[in-house]
Amino acid sequence: MKFSIGRNDTVFILTGAGISAESGLSTFRDSGGLWDRYRIEDVATPEAFQKNPELVWEFYSKRRKELKDVSPNRAHLSLANFQKKHPKTYLITQNVDNLHERAGSTNVIHMHGSLTRIRCTGCNYFEEHLEDIEGIPKCKECGNILRPDVVWFGEIPYFLNQIYELLSKTKLFIGIGTSGQVYPAAAFVSIAKSFKAKTVFINKERIYNEDIDLFIEGNASIEVEKFLSEIEVL
Numbered sequence: 001m002k003f004s005i006g007r008n009d010t011v012f013i014l015t016g017a018g019i020s021a022e023s024g025l026s027t028f029r030d031s032g033g034l035w036d037r038y039r040i041e042d043v044a045t046p047e048a049f050q051k052n053p054e055l056v057w058e059f060y061s062k063r064r065k066e067l068k069d070v071s072p073n074r075a076h077l078s079l080a081n082f083q084k085k086h087p088k089t090y091l092i093t094q095n096v097d098n099l100h101e102r103a104g105s106t107n108v109i110h111m112h113g114s115l116t117r118i119r120c121t122g123c124n125y126f127e128e129h130l131e132d133i134e135g136i137p138k139c140k141e142c143g144n145i146l147r148p149d150v151v152w153f154g155e156i157p158y159f160l161n162q163i164y165e166l167l168s169k170t171k172l173f174i175g176i177g178t179s180g181q182v183y184p185a186a187a188f189v190s191i192a193k194s195f196k197a198k199t200v201f202i203n204k205e206r207i208y209n210e211d212i213d214l215f216i217e218g219n220a221s222i223e224v225e226k227f228l229s230e231i232e233v234l
């Protein structure tokens, strides 16, 4: 199946855990690594942070440290390359790592927040933070405790208005390394389809959804570059 887009068409690319896993980052779904030593309900919910902020900070400090041991893979690099040729390509990622940015991508929308940002629980203060954090950091502005700027289970993803607007405009939707099971992201492909976008998924496990025009079963680090190189630009 051949795909073509116009030079000024919007392209919406949703990325998930699979693309990061191929760089060696552990994700809670396939478990292993850090996720084997912590329970999700102890470290990735607002209730967990209220109960034991030290433990939550310990977990996120370790995850931030893991970023230093991994690099963007061919899928991240091909996406960044594609964006240079098609600036109206938006990367909506469910990942909290910074691999898209380190590959050189722009227009990265972190719907689940970012490991490299921390924010205040009392005011609007936030900062980019790559260094290690010991204990529980406090806000310079108001003195309240800071938290990782990630969306926990039970919280609402960021940028949903912008995401829905992009979905209504996109001509081509590509889901990469995401099983498309978790809402609201699970509905994105059907929303794009309802606005007449062509839809593609590239994932290791097959997904059954009648709104997907083309499903490519395989590794993102191999299939993404191949697929993007075959898109015809009108």
Ligand SMILES: [Zn+2]
Pocket: 120, 121, 122, 123, 124, 125, 139, 140, 141, 142, 143, 144
């Ligand atoms: Zn504050």
